[in-house]
Amino acid sequence: MAPHGGTVWAIEIGNSSLKALRLGDLGQGVQVLGFSNIEYGKILAGSGVSADERDELIALGLRKFLRENNVGKEDVIVSVPSQTSFARFVNLPPVEEKKIPQVVRLEAGMQIPFDMSEVQWDWQLMSRAEEGQVRIGIFAIKNEVVTKELEYFGNEGLPVGAVQMVPMALYNYVVYDRPELVKSDKEATCVINIGTETTDLVVCSKNTVWQRCIPMGGNSFTRAIADAFKLNFEKAEKLKRTAAMSKYARQVFQAMRPVFSDFVSEVQRSLGFFSQSQADCRVTSVIALGGGTKLRGLLKYLGQTLQIPIEKPDVFKKLVVSEGVSAAEFGQRIGEFAVVYGLALQGLGLGKIESNLLPKAVASSMAMAVKAKYITVAAAVLMLVVLLGIGRTVYDNATYEAQSGRRSTINNIVRDAEQAKQKLLEQKRREETSKTTIEQACKPLEYREVIPQVIETVLSVFPNSQNNSGQSELYQAFETGDVDKLLQTPRKKREQIFVTSMSVYYTPDVEGSRFGQTRMKQSSSQAVSKSQTESTGAVGSYMQMMREAQESLNQENAASQSQESKGGTVATEEKGGEGFVVVLSGYTPYENIEQMLDPAGVDNDRERWGVITRLMNLNKLSDANSPFSLYKKTQIQHFELKTGPVKMDSQIPDGIGEEKTITDPKTGKAQVILIDPMTKEVISATPATDESGRERMDNRGRKIYQDNDYWFILKFKLRWNDGPNS
Numbered sequence: 001m002a003p004h005g006g007t008v009w010a011i012e013i014g015n016s017s018l019k020a021l022r023l024g025d026l027g028q029g030v031q032v033l034g035f036s037n038i039e040y041g042k043i044l045a046g047s048g049v050s051a052d053e054r055d056e057l058i059a060l061g062l063r064k065f066l067r068e069n070n071v072g073k074e075d076v077i078v079s080v081p082s083q084t085s086f087a088r089f090v091n092l093p094p095v096e097e098k099k100i101p102q103v104v105r106l107e108a109g110m111q112i113p114f115d116m117s118e119v120q121w122d123w124q125l126m127s128r129a130e131e132g133q134v135r136i137g138i139f140a141i142k143n144e145v146v147t148k149e150l151e152y153f154g155n156e157g158l159p160v161g162a163v164q165m166v167p168m169a170l171y172n173y174v175v176y177d178r179p180e181l182v183k184s185d186k187e188a189t190c191v192i193n194i195g196t197e198t199t200d201l202v203v204c205s206k207n208t209v210w211q212r213c214i215p216m217g218g219n220s221f222t223r224a225i226a227d228a229f230k231l232n233f234e235k236a237e238k239l240k241r242t243a244a245m246s247k248y249a250r251q252v253f254q255a256m257r258p259v260f261s262d263f264v265s266e267v268q269r270s271l272g273f274f275s276q277s278q279a280d281c282r283v284t285s286v287i288a289l290g291g292g293t294k295l296r297g298l299l300k301y302l303g304q305t306l307q308i309p310i311e312k313p314d315v316f317k318k319l320v321v322s323e324g325v326s327a328a329e330f331g332q333r334i335g336e337f338a339v340v341y342g343l344a345l346q347g348l349g350l351g352k353i354e355s356n357l358l359p360k361a362v363a364s365s366m367a368m369a370v371k372a373k374y375i376t377v378a379a380a381v382l383m384l385v386v387l388l389g390i391g392r393t394v395y396d397n398a399t400y401e402a403q404s405g406r407r408s409t410i411n412n413i414v415r416d417a418e419q420a421k422q423k424l425l426e427q428k429r430r431e432e433t434s435k436t437t438i439e440q441a442c443k444p445l446e447y448r449e450v451i452p453q454v455i456e457t458v459l460s461v462f463p464n465s466q467n468n469s470g471q472s473e474l475y476q477a478f479e480t481g482d483v484d485k486l487l488q489t490p491r492k493k494r495e496q497i498f499v500t501s502m503s504v505y506y507t508p509d510v511e512g513s514r515f516g517q518t519r520m521k522q523s524s525s526q527a528v529s530k531s532q533t534e535s536t537g538a539v540g541s542y543m544q545m546m547r548e549a550q551e552s553l554n555q556e557n558a559a560s561q562s563q564e565s566k567g568g569t570v571a572t573e574e575k576g577g578e579g580f581v582v583v584l585s586g587y588t589p590y591e592n593i594e595q596m597l598d599p600a601g602v603d604n605d606r607e608r609w610g611v612i613t614r615l616m617n618l619n620k621l622s623d624a625n626s627p628f629s630l631y632k633k634t635q636i637q638h639f640e641l642k643t644g645p646v647k648m649d650s651q652i653p654d655g656i657g658e659e660k661t662i663t664d665p666k667t668g669k670a671q672v673i674l675i676d677p678m679t680k681e682v683i684s685a686t687p688a689t690d691e692s693g694r695e696r697m698d699n700r701g702r703k704i705y706q707d708n709d710y711w712f713i714l715k716f717k718l719r720w721n722d723g724p725n726s
Contacts, residue, residue, distance in 0.1 A: 006024070006025065006074075006075070006348065007022060007023065007024040007025075007033060007074050007075075008022070008023055008024075008074060008075045008076070008077060008344050008347030008348055009021070009022050009069075009071055009074055009075070009076045009077070009344075009347075010022075010023070010076075010077050010078075010079075010340040010341070010343035010344035010347060011065075011076060011077075011078045011079075011153075011340065011343075012078070012079045012166070012339045012340050012343070013058055013061075013078070013079075013149070013152065014044075014195065014196065015043055015044045015045045015195060015196035015197050015217075015219075016039060016040065016043050016044070016196045016218075016291065017037050017038055017039040017040060017061070017336075018036070018037075018038045018040075018058070018061040018062065018065060019035075019036070019037050019333075019336060019337060019339070019340050020034075020035060020036040020037075020038075020065055020069070020340060021034075021035045021337055021340035021341060021343075021344050022034035022035065022069070022074070022344075023319075023341075023344040023345070023347070023348060024322075024348075025348045025350070028320075029318070029320055030318065030319055030320070030345070030348065030350070031319070031320045031321070031322045032319060032320070032321045032322060032325055032330060033322055033325065034069060034325060035325070035330055035333075035337065036065050036068060036069060037333055037336070038061045038064050038065055040057040040058075040060070040061055041057060041060075042057060042234075043196060043219065043233075043237070044057060044058070044196075045196055045197040045219055046219070046233050046234070046237075047232075047233045048233070055152070058152050059152065059155065059156070062152060062153070062156045062158070063156060066156060066158065071158065075161045075162075075347055076153070076158060076159065076160050076161055076347075077160070077161060077162040077163070077164060077343045077344065077346060077347040078149065078150075078153065078160055078162075078163055078164075078343070079163075079164055079165070079166050079169055079339055079340075079343055080141055080145060080146060080149055080163060080164070080165055080166070080357065081166055081198070081213075082165060082166045082167050082198070082200045082211060082213045083198055083213040083215075084141060084142065084145045085139065085140070085141045085145075085165040085166075085167075085357075086112060086113070086114075086119075086138075086139065086140040086141065087137060087138070087139050087140075087165060087167065087168065087209065087211055088111045088112075088137070088138045089126065089135065089136070089137045089138075089207075089208050089209065089210075090107060090111065090135070090136060090138065091133055091134070091135050092104070092107065092133070092134040092135075092136060093133065094133055094134075095134065100125075100134065100136075104123045104136060104138070107136075107138065108121055108123065108138050108140075111138050112138065112140045114140070114142065118142060118143055119140045119141060119142055119143060120140065120141055120142075120143055120146055120357050120358075120359045121138065121139060121140035121141075121357070122139050122140075122355040122356055122357055123136050123137065123138050123139070123355065124136060124137040124139070124353050124354065124355045126207045126208070127206075127207040135207055135208075137209065137353065137355070139165060139168065139355045139357060140357075141163075141165070141357050143359065146163055146357055146358070146359060147359070149163070150163070150358075150359075160358060161347070161358070162346065162347065162356045162358055163356060163357040163358040164342075164343055164346055164353075164355065164356070164357065165357070166193070166200055166339055167200055167202045167209060167211040168209065168342070168353045168355065169338075169339045169340075169341075169342030169343045169346070169351075170191045170193060170200065170202045170204075170289070170338060170339060170342055171191075171202060171204050171209045171342070171352070171353060172342035172343075172345050172346055172350075172351035172352055172353055173338050173339075173341050173342035173345065174189060174191060174204045174287070175204070175351075175352045176318065176342075176345050176350055176351065176352075177316055177317055177318050177319070177341070178287070178317065181204070181285060181287075182204050182205055182206050183206060184205065184206050185205045185206045185207055185208060185280075185281060186205075186280065186281055186282070187205070187281070187282060187283075187284045188203050188204060188205040188208075188210075188278075188281050188282070188283050188284070189203070189204050189205075189283070189284065189285045189286070189287060190202070190203050190204075190271065190283045190285070190286045190287070190308075191203075191204060191286075191287045191289060191338075192267065192286060192287070192288050192289070192290075192302075193289045193290045193338065193339070194217055194218065194288070194289070194290040194291070194292025194293055194298075195217045195218070195290050195291070195292065196217050196218050196219055196291065196292075197215075197217045197218075197219050198213050198214060198215055198216070198217050199213070199214040199216055199217055199263075199266075199267075199290070199292070200213060200214075201213075201214055201267065201270045201271075203271075203274050203278075203283060205281055208278070208281075209353075210274050210277070210278065212270045212273065212274075214263075214266045214267070214270060216259070216262065216263050216266060217290075217292055218240075218291060218292045218295070220259050220262075220263070221240055221256045221259050221295060222236045222237045222240050223236070224255050224256050224258065224259045225239055225240050225252060225255050225256065227255075228251070228254075228255035229251075229255070239252060240252070240256075240295070241294075243296065244296050244624065245449050245453065247456075249622070249624045250622050250624065253297065253624055256295075260297075260298065260301055263298075263302075264301060264302055264305045264306075267302065267306065268305065268306065271283060271306070283308060284308070284309075285308065285309050285310075285311065286302075286303075286306065286308050286309065286310045286311065287310075287311050287312075287313065288302075288310055288311065288312045288335070289312075289313070289335045289336075289338045290335060290336060291335070291336055293312055293335050296624070297624070297625075299312060312335060313334055313335065313338075314331065314334055315331065315334060316334060316337075316341060319341070446724075447724070450720070451504065451506075453627070454504055454580050454582075454628065454718065455502075455504060457618065457626060457628055457718070458502070458504075458582060458584070458718075460614075460621060461611050461614035461615050461618075461621070462497050462499070462611055463475075463495045463496060463497055463596070463611075467606075467609070467614065468495050468607070469607070470495075470607065471489070471494070471495050473485070474486065474489050474494060474495075474496070475496075478496070478678075481678070483678060483679055486678070486679055487679060491589045491679075491681055491708070491709075492589060492590065492591035492708075493590070493591070494589050494590060495590055495596065496588060496589060496590065497586055497587075497588045497596060497611065498586045498587055498588065498656075499584060499585075499586040500585055500586045500587070500653055500654065500655030500656055501518065501519060501583075501584070501585045501586070501653065501654065501655055502582070502583070502584050502585075503516060503582070503583045504580055504581070504582050505580065505581055506578075506579075506580055507578070507579060507580065507581055508578050508725065509576055509577070509578075510576040510577060510578070510579035510580075510581070510631050510638070510717045510718075510719055511576025511577075511638075512576070513579075513581050513717065514581075514637075515581060515583055515640065515715040516581070516583055518583060518585050518653055518713050518715075519585075519653070519654040519655075520651045520652065520653060520654055521651065521652050521653065521654045521655075521656070576631065576719070577719050577720070577721075577723070578719070578720040578723035578724075578725055579628075579631060579717055579718050579719040579720045579723075580628070580717070580718045580720065581715075581717050582715070582716055582717070582718060583713070583714075583715045584712075584713070584714045584715075585653035585654075585655075585711070585712065585713045585714070586653070586656075586711070586712060587646055587653075587656050587657075587683070587709050587710060587711045587712065588709065588710055588712070589676075589681075589683075589708070589709050590710075593643050593710040593712060594643070595610065596610055596611065597610045597611050597612055597641065597643070597712060597714070598610050598611070598612040598613065598641065599613065606620075611714070612633070612641070612714075612716075615630045615633075615716065616630050616633065618630070627720060627721055627722050628718040628719065628720060628721065629718065629719050629721055630716060630717075630718065630719075631716070631717040631718065631719045632717070633716070638716070638717050639715065639716050639717070640713075640714075640715040640716075641712065641713070641714050641715075642712065642713040643710055643711065643712045643713075644710065644711055645685055645707035645708075645709075645710055645711075646674060646683050646684050646685065646707075646708065646709045646710065646711050647684060647685045647705065647707075648671075648672060648673065648674065648684050648685070652711045653711050653712075653713060656674060656683065656709075656711060657674035657675055657676060657677065657683040657684070657709075658674065658675050658676075658677045659672055659673075659674060659675075660672070660673055660674070660675045673686070681708075682708055683708055683709045684708065684709075685705040685706060685707050685708060686705065686706050686708065687703045687704070687705055687706070688703075688704045688705060688706040
């Protein structure tokens with residue numbers, strides 16, 4: 001493979017994509033010189049994908065890789081899946097150095113569970129004890145498997161220099177990049193690489209590798225969703241990837257729950273097998289890799305069950321990304337590039353395991369096929385050039401004097417071609433700049449789903465059939481407009497909250513942000529909105545609020561990007577974190593507004609929780625953890641609640657009820673009151689009367705009023721726990 005100072009390409013043909021990594025050891029440490037992650041049109045292990053279609057998808061991926069990368073004469077090393085390979089580590093008795101290969105061949109014949117003529121095998125010296133005992137690793141793969149893998153590369157004219165098993169590539173990655181985790185043979189690190197169809201479990205110690213292939217992967221969760229929702233495989237895969245943001249998140253996670261349990265049980269069983277076979281070695285840490293680690297909640301559940309620290313790497317510690325390579329894009333795929341990282345280390349001579357399962361006959365035939373093709377093409381080109389040269393010379397000599405005009409035309413065409421070539425090169429140089437501009441323009445849309453999620457979270461804490469099951473029939477009657485059904489429940493007993501206004505805006509610092517002003521009713525003669533929204537329905541002007549909040553989020557993101565482009569940094573670690581400022585106003589007919597909003601002493605009795613209680617317990621409202629949390633309720637600059645009775649002669653939030661003018665039959669005077677737009681019940685305070693129907697007066701001769709509905713203004717902040725800068 002590549003000597004010190006060389007470069008190498010490592011390629012893994014996965015079930016969902018082709019992953020390739022170009023590394024170079026250029027004297028200043030190992031550097032990333034290029035990478036590719038080419039997704040197929042379909043998942044290779046998906047339902048309905050035939051063997052011929054699988055081969056065609058892989059071929060298309062390799063062709064796209066070769067179009068995008070100039071491999072040239074660089075060394076290429078590829079991987080083979082663990083489920084098709086065999087590895088065993090054994091101790092040999094003390095033996096002379098020159099006799100070790102002979103003893104290894106005898107040991108391989110006993111260890112490999114196949115006919116030796118049917119496999120390609122290799123061995124590796126792992127350690128040598130002072131007393132002369134030797135520990136070796138024996139690796140094997142069936143000929144038809146490695147031949148089929150190499151056929152993909154041979155068909156595209158890409159010669160392969162080495163073939164390695166996926167578990168051994170992962171071992172090389174851990175030993176080189178995380179040596180602190182494999183310092184002895186008494187403590188080991190378990191690498192769990194969750195793939196599309198299978199999961200590689202590799203236990204790594206200083207001189208031993210123990211591997212097991214678990215026949216479960218990302219597709220297992222997809223199939224569970226497909227069965228539960230009666231979807232085809234492609235739609236189930238899309239639903240799985242967007243489960244956290246879906247309104248069916250709870251049902252999706254419920255469908256995947258049995259697979260979660262089975263997967264963790266298989267991991268526990270595998271580690272149990274290891275403990276039985278390696279009694280003097282214990283697993284002290286776990287590294288989680290692969291695309292399956294993106295499944296929300298899986299690693300948390302696995303860590304709680306195993307009671308072992310689990311790490312999901314977000315960087316390769318000994319790898320430097322060279323200039324011209326997008327460090328941000330590469331960083332997003334760290335967990336999926338561990339296999340090709342380990343392969344490339346072996347290709348550079350930096351891997352502890354250097355076994356090579358490439359058949360010598362296949363290597364020779366691939367090399368000769370490539371050379372023969374190049375020789376044939378070169379000979380044909382040379383012959384064509386010679387013939388054209390002779391013909392052109394004869395023709396030019398015969399017509400030189402007579403064809404001066406044609407020569408001039410040819411010269412003009414050549415000049416135009418050169419100019420076109422220069423323009424083409426200029427446009428290619430602008431390609432990267434244009435690409436960056438497009439990416440920046442799309443950046444503000446990256447979190448467009450968050451604002452609807454904030455609004456949905458806020459609405460979920462108000463009274464509804466789920467939160468207040470005792471009045472579910474009341475909410476059903478409200479949604480269907482059944483006024484008679486509504487009136488069966490006394491107004492002051494209706495656990496309803498009507499939202500008249502709501503504002504949401506994004507802030508990169510919830511600690512330093514301030515609340516806005518709530519629009520108040522200016523006078524009783526002014527018209528108010530004739531629409532009101534109950535918390536179980538849609539909020540009035542929902543689309544307008546969503547646009548305003550999204551614009552706020554976009555402006556803050558743009559400001560952050562602008563500051564970074566000028567060389568500055570946003571010191572979010574000194575702030576309260578990202579979040580949203582929410583201001584709500586509305587009213588309720590319920591007789592005790594404090595009980596509706598923030599009741600005391602309710603503890604874990606969810607039926608008695610109020611709006612603010614639910615805001616404080618967002619993670620308990622659903623199976624999935626909420627991305628938001630209420631920020632500092634006990635501090636007035638971060639949380640504010642105002643309430644009061646709805647009175648026409650005092651300031652109240654705008655938009656409450658519907659104005660109606662009535663005439664006093666005794667005095668003939670007109671007065672304005674507020675009524676419920678649906679039931680036509682009086683919302684505003686009304687004069688209190690005695691038993692004879694006369695209006696009651698206080699000691700000063702002023703009317704005494706009977707309170708009906710109550711208004712509220714609620715201001716609070718939600719911290720965005722998993723925001724991009726949190």
